[in-house]
Amino acid sequence: MHPDGRDSPVLHTLYFSFIVNRPFPDLVAVLAWLACAVASIYIPVINETPLRVILALPLVLFIPGYALIAALFPGQEELDLIERIALSFGLSIAVVPLIGLGLNYTPWGIRLDPIVISLSVFTLAMTMIAQWRRAVTDPEERYRFPSREIIAGVSEEFFPREGSRTDKILSIILLISIVAAIGTTIFVIVFPKEGEKFTEFYILGAKRKAADYPDRMTIGEEYPMYIGIGNHEYRNISYTVEIHHMNMETDITGNFSYITRMEISDRFSVQVPNNETVILPYNLSAKDEGFNRIEFLLFNESVPDMSIRGMERINQSYRDLHLWVKIRG
Template identity: 45%
Template sequence: MPQKNKTPTDIQIVIALVVLTCIFIMVPALSNTPIRTILGLPMVLFLPGYSLIAALFPARDDLDGIERLALSFGLSIAVVPLIGLVLNYTPWGIRLLPILISLSAFTLMMCVVAVYRRNFLPEGDEFSVPFYSAYVSIKEEILKKPDSRLDRILTILLVISILASIVTLAYVVVTPKEGEKFTEFYILGPGGMADDYPSELRLGQNGTVIIGVVNHEYADSEYSIDLILDDSSQLMDRELSQITLSHNETWEKEVTFTPGSAGDNMKLEFLLYKDNDMTKPYRELHLWIDVMEI
């Protein structure tokens, strides 16, 4: 019979980290904090592999700690791209929410399997991370009175070095080096894909596209968008085209336009202006459309 009294502390921590990561990514008030990055790194680089190793090797003697740690990183690096590859062939695609749901579901499923398999092992044979004994050992080592003043000084320097290393690592993670500053500007068809653009319209018929802007300028930026047909006809309401985006923020909007004149191979321009500088477009795209008389 399975034993009911085991407490897989490491699995509980993995589950808690998955839940916290989901909260800090999905809740708008928390999604822009550095904690999101701190939680997101192990979510991608460690937790999927660790949960898989826990499910495959539930016994203490299956692998030692160093092997589990190394394989956790290695399998995470292998599993995450495979999940992304599968998502690429689904209607959801490789986007933040599908990736988050897929990684969370995989990790939690492996945790359930790990707990199930550990419960069938004899008492004491299941793998567990000795958090408490490690804490007691470290505490006794720190609080133990050194044999000499030199030992006391070295112990203090060691603790300070460890804390400094942790702080430095956290700083590097949450404040990455500023890269190239740019703005993404794109147009999609009505179905949200880079195809099926309106290329043939009748005079007075509406055409629909999706316009997207992504700010990678490392600062808040103001944008304006114009739609111009053959350098003469402005098609987009100026009031609807004023956008303010923070760094890494995305704006997408379905825009409907109605050509006011007929013609072949008419150039429909999408002009993006930045920071109220209307003298020259910051980015520009165009489509060629045919507008036929009714």
């Protein structure tokens, strides 16, 4: 209420849009799909089933664009159903990358939670604006989703009242073919063919970039960096990371190098889910002046015994990285 006793214009608008005019069925369906998609992403049992992909895919490819089109064009004569559907796909494909681009410049980054929250807020806001704009549009001109006309048209197309028996049989075969094609498409999306299996293993500098690696180290000082592991093995894996200090010498002929000393300085395990990347902060430190190389070894499920050392241990690792350093006392 205003101080003078009058109703707030905002409250009056909300009352008029959502109480006097009940929510429109297609907008209710958008919000219901949004709620189901978010639930399928975060509910522990459901998020491991194909239902997550089936519900979340339209949230990226169709729902945001449909809500935006509904907010921009509340009238019946502005766009027909086919145009709305086509523009919904197109605008979704345009809006979602823009939201991701904006998240890239925020502290949250492009991760699952910020993306889900951003898409949910955008869709909810556009749906409320669409509800309000339709409510203030003349009832004879506002857009209404032609659900009854679609059902009647499909029924008449596939099950005509007038027609020969052959036409009815062909219509049934066509309907079965369409359902089979849709089911095949969903199956391919939910259960994609496994591609090449690999693991990303990399180290980043203090600014989380592939630069500014420490090459001169002082004993007792810590040098911040990051260790990244990307799992693309189509299964959850518990990796083991080892950091070794080494001293390598080159043969007088220059044809080969050999390890004169190798000591492990750190070892830890990291659980990385399938198709996810973990970036861990790590403080690198020097042990003594007898080393000139820092070796990073990554092992998957099989980790060799500590009795295996030197080049043999490096060769048995799943991935390996190294830094050449000069250590000062």
